[in-house]
Amino acid sequence: MVDLNLKNVCKRWGNTTGVDNFNLHVKDQEFLVLLGPSGCGKSTTMRMIAGLEDVTEGEIWLGDKMVNKLEPKDRDIAMVFQSYGLYPNLSVYENIRFPLKVRKVDPGTHHERVMRAAQMVELTELLDRRPAALSGGQRQRVALGRAIVRKPAVFLMDEPLSNLDAKLRISTRAQIKNLQHTLKTTTVYVTHDQIEAMTLADRVVVMSEGIIQQVGTPTDIYDTPANTFVAGFIGNPAMNLIAGNLSGDIFEGPNVRIQGLQTEHTGPVTLGFRAEDAQLTEQHGQLSAPIYAIELLGEASMISFRIDESLISVRASKDFRAQIGSDLQIVIPASACHLFDSVSGRRIV
């Protein structure tokens, strides 16, 4: 068990930058999730940790060993790929055994270790099958089994659930969480799915365009987003963002006027609030606009309004009924508001 340290890690291809100045300390036994839209450099970061991609600049430390120049095989890591990367010519048993075999682990222990790993990922019934005869979920469990059989220092998981259907994704997600809890292995997990990130992570790293936007617990990231990118990325729906002007404790924007904001700041800002923090009302709301759409979610309804170019969503009870186009008032408590600098996008309050 070791910790993982990334110091000023950069990845460039000619003039394009994949990962820029990445600094992160992953604690021993931590479950860390790299989250971001596609092309944000999260997979590249993971591949650099694995040694599948060269590091242009910076250092990667596994425990007290700098691993920049080490081959993947010498880094004591295990990786799970989105497309499984199983050996199609080998049975499930041989697939799980493969790392032991190539690393010349004492053959006497192989059977016991493979069986233990297979049991943990619930594959004992399928050990004779070839990967082609397995479902997607089973294949991913073989990949997990192959990763845990060797007890590596770090697990790397590159979108392991993305190829699975929705239902299977939830059960496999729980299984991964449970495995990590049992094995207590430091884990880095890459995903573009924020629900996966929220449910699995001890800490989440939100990335965009190769740069870390925020590092924090899932609660931190949800409750106090560091900038407008994180605010607009995390949450379903994402935080509502309205551009406007702040003078004194009053925010004014198109159709919006909110009083009582606790800030010294004045000038142009972006105001953010979450759909569940606002309420619909008949009159005296802070925001008034015609209804753009009503979407029934099952346990609630999502009412959206169009303000300038952006859509604002507000959560209402599931039996809310109104005509599209009719005017509504919305109460936005000042305490639930987030303020961001309108130029840099950084959080003010």
Add this chain to the structure above:
Amino acid sequence: MAAFPFLWTAWGSFKLEPDFMSRIDWMNALTGPATTERTGSAFTDIAYQGAWIEQQFWRSALNTLIVTVCVVTLSLTIATLGGYALARSGFRYAYWLLIIALIFRAMPHITLVSGYLLPFFEMNIWGYLPTSIIVLVAINQPFTLWMLHSFFLTIPKELDESAMVDGCTQFQAFRLAVMPVMWPGIVTTGLFSFLLAYNDFTVTSILLSQENQTMVPKIASFLGSTQIEGKVMYAVAAVVSAIVPLFVLILFFQRQIVSGLTAGAVKG
């Protein structure tokens, strides 16, 4: 329909020339009256004996064996290693290398071979088997390289990568993870280069001396000597002898060839 000429030749190869080339009645080639009259049986192996023993066709067969085995081994070795490297390196030069290679493949062999003649004479390496083997490999290489390259592209990169994370060196990953799923591709490509080497006429007829000839040019030289009766039958017998191994091979590898030609893809 396609098999008819072969069946006709195979049947006729056990007759004598007056029957096979009969001007009186084409049915003679089937019934063989002259053969029966002279040898006492409707079938005779005179043509085979003449070709194989008297004209030393066995020597040509041996030469063909040497040439094809060497060409297939050499070009497959180069093409698997090269094709893998080209498929895995993302650089653009890989594409241009393959394009240049294909242009050379598209040129008629004769244009290349006539250029080789003079230097080969001067270097005193004309007429030997290794020279032809090298030339055949060179002509063949672009195609095998291209073919295996596209086979390697169908193999997901994750396969080598997971092997490397699991503890393999780059070469071990290639040998233990990639090669086992490449067999259909290698068999197909190997077969194509085998056919090229086996059927080649241009290179072997020009670059080999009389005693080193392989089967195909030897057959051509049988056909060229029609003055003496029976010589044509040597050619006929030799043709049949040369075709049989092909049939055996194709029957044997039928499944791999078809699967290699159609799919080739390996989905984990």
